[in-house]
Amino acid sequence: MRVQTTTLSNGLIVATETRSHVESVALGLWNNSGSRHEHPDEHGIAHLLEHMAFKGTSRRSAEDIAVEIENVGGEINASTSVETTSFFARVLKEDVGLATDILCDILRDSTFDEDELQREKHVIVQEIGAAMDTPDDIVFDRFAEAAFDGQPVGRSVLGTRETIETFSSDQLRSYLAREYGGDRMIAVAVGAVEHEDFLREIESRLGDLGSHTGDDSLSAAIYTGGDFRETRDLLDAQILIGFEGKAFLARDFYASQLLATVLGGGMSSRLFQEVREKRGLCYSVSAFHWSFSDTGLFGIHAATGEEDIAELVPVLLDEMTNLAGSIRQDEVDRARAQLRASLFMSNESSMSRASQIARQLLIHGRVLPRQEIMDRLGDISVERIRDLAYRTFGGSTPTVAAIGPLNPMLSYNDVHGRLSGPLEMRRVAAS
Template identity: 80%
Template sequence: MPVETTTLANGLIVATEHRPHVESVVLGLWNHSGSRDERPEEHGIAHLLEHMAFKGTGRRSAEDIAVEIENVGGEINASTSVETTSFFARVLKEDVGLATDILCDILRDSVFDEDELQREKHVIAQELGAAMDTPDDIVFDRFAEAAFQGQPVGRSVLGTRETIETFSSDQLRSYLAREYGADRMIAVAVGAVEHDVFLREIESRLSDLGPHAGAQRATDAVYTGGEFRESRSLLDAQILIGFEGKPFLARDFYASQILATVLGGGMSSRLFQEIRERRGLCYSVSAFHWSFSDAGLFGIHAATGEEDIEELLPVLLDQICTLSNDISEEEVSRARAQLRASLLMSSESSMSRASQIARQFLTHGRVLPRQEVLDRLNDISAERIADLAHRTFMGSVPTVAGIGPLGPLMPYDAIQRRLGSSVVETRQAAAS
């Protein structure tokens, strides 16, 4: 079914996708602000606001919110990312009105009670502690910080114990007024829902919502590259190597997804086959590409024992460099098939589809037809991927992050030299 959209007079977008063969509806509100919209002294406030939204409104206590949604068998949750914050619910089709009312209530009338705030600060402190105790999670935060040094886009969404402890209810209200508004928000419902019904529910509650009160983002994110190393006495080491990636709207966005898939997107990928299967140098290796509205980050993650680090890094770097001169149409075709399947399979989930619709509207100003996305993937050749690999891996300063027994990990400047010498060698080999 096609996505139906209506834009209210205040600029808020309402979008629905009707699915006649399901009994449930996923619905939510997505606001185009996240952790990168925080001021330096506000690090972590976007995530704290997400937590506090469920801690009571003028009409409902925190317990009331939980009880009302679970009385009808529903689920409610929220999520904060670098550039968006979302509040969403999943209910049966007859309970769309209730779920919409609760979501709009927490957006418009959260009280941010001081006692609840103190308790939630404690909860987030525990969350921070758990993250620090999980190297394979926290290393990704340190990776982003090294790639975008001194910038909000590179900071952890969670914040720090020091900043979280300083926040007051008034600061939460101020942040909400500044960053939330109809002009940067979309309401989405996917499932057993009629567009007109959901539109009326949203319009009756949010038609008078004004624009956000803050200024637009003053500066674009700038990839810097760099390194972070933390030696810990662990059984394994978590290692990340990265390069400048592409933003959502860049011409090479989809090509970067294919490149990541060819390099480390599955069991048939270059890195998995060479490093894990043939050489047994790690138990996990993968590649990924993160995009933001104005920047991107291409990364490779490996988890291995201390005894294999010394051999692992040169092999990994050589695999990176050979891609610019040695990639086949068969590999690109396989990666394209993986991305196509992932797109279509994820669309079968109402939750994934709702998030996709919201993300595309906030990024592109429209929902991209599936065929348009597939056509863009089909237009990408092996030659184009090879060119992108050269520009990505040889054209930017690397980012390195590691946690664990890092003694054998190649020094940062040696990694840079290895990348430079490897590309010369592969070019010479190709020429001969």
């Protein structure tokens, strides 16, 4: 299987990966804009636009869009993230033309009918309310907000009740013209598809799509760290502790992925074994690393009952400080194997592979060969991850976000102090 790419005259990139052994095709359009591109008075408009794209064009009603794709047994959906928005479908190979036509139609000719807009605003307000009632979801939004205080990169993609209610159809049209264009778009198809066939489908519908009219420059993200706590009468507490992470193109991007996996990437990880299995202090614990174009977030998430909070948080902090000086070769090798397997297994899904191709083209300007990724992971030594752990856990102000019965939890200053002092002493001793 080989990825083929063609760049149209308007800058739009068309990419395909042919898989002759399947009968379906995963295809989509990825635009290099998301919630981070919103102006201060537009919080939530990128996500609202994603919803409204399915609410009718001059050729299709909202019902027509759903009926046409499901008449052939297909699926259609969309997603908004901090820096990208995607519209995608999965159909049998003979229906690629139909799916392409629908996806291009909703991007180029959505009517943004006022009645539909009012209904969809109500739906999104309900979605916001549902997120607020789900602590294990909303705590991640509060975590990002605290880490990047007052900045678009840290804001919830959903917006707020207040901002959503203000948007008009004209604002949606203005945002679409400003942020969407052929020069920001990637069209990808993976599965039982030929490159030239998909290229013709896209070129005939989007070959004359103009450039976006907005400013390409984004305000640099500045990691601030911070503390968010919301005491609620719940059976459990959701707790996040984090630090500044690495951008997609940073030297330590892959090392950060390995560090997160060693610390909390599976049942064999340090956190799972020590905190959950040996001590029984929580029912869920993990570590993660999120990347953006110019920054990142490294975090630990744990969920536990009120009676274990007082002991849990110090243990989490101790595991981080201990890890920096005691990472072993076998742990790094196991983390490498986990990431390798995850990459190969996810690529067995045509939709996951299409998303990966689009992301790599948007970030790197090319599709990374799998062996190149494996080589980058293989070049990372234990010493390099140990140094990264010192810099990550002791080199930036921590971010704490927690929701639940929090009275037994350490103060923010205590969290900060338990990290910075021990890590600095261990770093000096190691040197």
